[in-house]
Amino acid sequence: MAADIKAARMPAVVGRGAPIELPQILIADDGREPFQPQSGLQAGRLFRDTDLPTLIARVGTSAGPLAVDIDTIRGLQTDDAAVDFVIHRLGIGIVLTRRPQTAARVAQLGRLALLHIMAFDSTGIARSLDGHPRVAGVGTVVSPGLVLPYMHPSEVEILPRPILAYGLITDPADALACLELADGVVLRVDAAACLAAWYRGAETVVSGRAREPQSQSRRKLLTTVAGQE
């Protein structure tokens, strides 16, 4: 549903700030349903597959780290003017894009850019990385994210960080497997709810029996969830 641009609460112009950190979880928001924050998950929000008025309206009512998959916003170009708008007017700190020039512009403005690379097969990764600007402030989106645990360590090593696993991650166990290698994952609301519930259960098991070895990323996420309750 398109929102009324005039009625939307637009944030004030945002200045150059501290380096942006990628949240471990980004919950996808396509603007079609009321957004449901997941209690217990310290997650950011990724706007995608929506239109410009809806994006503006949603940003105005959002808290926490915000990201946008800029190529998928109808009505928005992916040029410098559009990047300046989402960063300075909307206050979005993380921009996903397929265009290296757009990513470079985001980094130039002191925000975090994540460049999509298509990980359909091993040879495609190298080809996809050809255009990566490889400058500070430009990380990588692995698409589809679900493939990340199947990639060879040497293939993961060449990806500029931070790494965001994005696409086809529907199961909490897969999300956690991705977080062993990536800095963040994108989940739909239903998958995020599953992960939050799964972790609340896992926290009980771990604190009750203290048996299961937890990797650093799992421990960090577990601590986050426990701290929210």
Added chain:
Amino acid sequence: MRTHRPPSPEDFVGRLAASPCCAAIVGDEHLEAALASRAPILFILRGNGLELAPVVQRIHDAGKLVAVHLDLVDGLRDDHWGVAWLARSGVDAIITSHGQLISVIRDEGLVAIQRLLLSRRSHLDTAVTAISRSSPHIVEVLPGVILPKIAHLMPRFRSPVLAGGFVRTEADARAVLAAGAVGVTTSTAALWALDGG
């Protein structure tokens, strides 16, 4: 000039039944090993598309079939002239991501393989609709290694499914086949001897 007669789509799929791992050729060094392997079909994913005829002849002489990825080989445009060129070069099948070329490939009497690139759940419906419209003989799903994990999201295609991309171990290949694929394409030479059992 073409003297080799391409197989029917049924014969092409039939070759996979006994030996379901196809050799994905991404460099010259792979070709010799693939020719000596049990792989029934060689998928050429790199190289000069304008100079393929001698390679195709060698593959046929080894008793194998050859599929060429029109979108990935050098020198050819992914249009109907590119398809015609590959047909003249003697290939048995053409792989493409472009649905509009599937009927052109069929008209040339070749096996038409359409790639389905899996990136996001929300893109799946669009891709599946496009494939239903173009009706390829075979659908190749990439990255194939995740097929077992997303099989519940996939529709039942009318066409047989191949899976390629990051399939590197026998366990991966077996899981992909168990998830419904008729075959696997892989550049891991150790898998080219895998049987269908």
